[in-house]
Amino acid sequence: MKTEDLISALAADVPPVPRHGLLRRLIAGLLPGGLVTLVLVGLGLGFRADLWPAMHGGMFWVKWLYTGSLALCATLATLRLARPDAGVAGWLWLACLPVLGLVVISVQELASVPSSQWLAMWLGMSWKVCSTNVFLLSLPIFGGLLWSFRRLAPTRLRLAGATAGLTAGAWGATLYCLHCPESAAIFVLTWYTLGMAAAAAGGALLGPRLLRW
Amino acid sequence: MQPGEEALKQWMVMGLAGDSAAHGQLLRALVPILRGFYRRRMSAQEDEIEDLLQETLIAVHTRRATYDVARPFTSWLFAVARYKMIDHFRQGGRTCTIEGLEDILAVEGFAEASDAVADVERLLETIPKKQAAAIRATRIDGLSTAEAATKLDLGESDIKVSVHRGLKALAQRVKDSLL
Numbered sequence: 001m002k003t004e005d006l007i008s009a010l011a012a013d014v015p016p017v018p019r020h021g022l023l024r025r026l027i028a029g030l031l032p033g034g035l036v037t038l039v040l041v042g043l044g045l046g047f048r049a050d051l052w053p054a055m056h057g058g059m060f061w062v063k064w065l066y067t068g069s070l071a072l073c074a075t076l077a078t079l080r081l082a083r084p085d086a087g088v089a090g091w092l093w094l095a096c097l098p099v100l101g102l103v104v105i106s107v108q109e110l111a112s113v114p115s116s117q118w119l120a121m122w123l124g125m126s127w128k129v130c131s132t133n134v135f136l137l138s139l140p141i142f143g144g145l146l147w148s149f150r151r152l153a154p155t156r157l158r159l160a161g162a163t164a165g166l167t168a169g170a171w172g173a174t175l176y177c178l179h180c181p182e183s184a185a186i187f188v189l190t191w192y193t194l195g196m197a198a199a200a201a202g203g204a205l206l207g208p209r210l211l212r213w
Numbered sequence: 214m215q216p217g218e219e220a221l222k223q224w225m226v227m228g229l230a231g232d233s234a235a236h237g238q239l240l241r242a243l244v245p246i247l248r249g250f251y252r253r254r255m256s257a258q259e260d261e262i263e264d265l266l267q268e269t270l271i272a273v274h275t276r277r278a279t280y281d282v283a284r285p286f287t288s289w290l291f292a293v294a295r296y297k298m299i300d301h302f303r304q305g306g307r308t309c310t311i312e313g314l315e316d317i318l319a320v321e322g323f324a325e326a327s328d329a330v331a332d333v334e335r336l337l338e339t340i341p342k343k344q345a346a347a348i349r350a351t352r353i354d355g356l357s358t359a360e361a362a363t364k365l366d367l368g369e370s371d372i373k374v375s376v377h378r379g380l381k382a383l384a385q386r387v388k389d390s391l392l
Contacts, residue, residue, distance in 0.1 A: 001267070003263065003267055003270070006267050006271070007237060007240045007270065008237070010240060010270065010271065010274045011233050011234075011236050012233065013233075014228055014231060014233035015231060016231030017230075017278045021229075021278035022278050022279055025278060082279060083279045083280075083281060083289070083292075084279060084289060084292035084293045084296055085288050085289050085292040151276060151278060151279075152276060152278075152279055153272065153276040153293060153296070155295075155296040212300065213272065
């Protein structure tokens, strides 16, 4: 094909790009993925029976603040890495803060109970499935992000894949909080983080292949 | 005379607003810029460069939402072009001679590099048109002396002399501005 013909063909179809078109594109991928995950949590796992009373307690919000702030940082990092001339992803460093915060809370919590209870707090009732659930719930959101990336232009594919994976994992974990009745900080710090890290690792592994353009 | 950052950015912004004429103008203006970019960096056949050029134009078109209007257009453009080139090498999976590989791989400092392009443009405007055109053709677009002579409709020796004098004048300008 002649270059001139190509240009004529391309210039014949120029829809306007809305302001913040990149952000909109990312959200347009995140929302349907998140909706699928929400349905899976609601219908597949079931919302926790004490969801309403739990929302009046502090720990529910600590969990949400933890996963939610990670999700936000990861989303913003992904937003930056979706541009070809992206700089360093500073938001990823900011994501260390919630982790450190939860470490502090966990230590305080452990210090306030006898050490004989530590193992029970750490393993809770669902340690065997928690990380796996978080990882699996991240998949629909990751799929949505892959759709978003079809019009985006990342140049650091492995890092972009990792942040997309972390974004999906953290939003997935945020929705998983609606099911999971665990309330020990050390539990969340271990098993939630493991699930989100697995999602990020999966994204890093697949990034160079799936995000190529 | 190739359009500079300002003109390109204006067309891009108008294209983002849905102005297809400006968008076409932008894509047409990018052809010689990208051709020069790839020619300088790879020892490929013309048709290979043309393929890469077309792929880059398509990427500029389909992924234009990733351009941040608060940033220089050329740094976005060359980031896309550089990615396409590296992807091309990866696809080919063979060794190619790449001049200045370390420049290509240095992602950091890219903004500085595109600032340098703008500086060069500004400097070239300070010397006589013929000398600037000769330097642009041979040193920036990567044409041979013979090709430049045909393009500019001048003799080969004229080109050589113009480049020589132009570079000397530029060196003097830079020296003056440092004093």
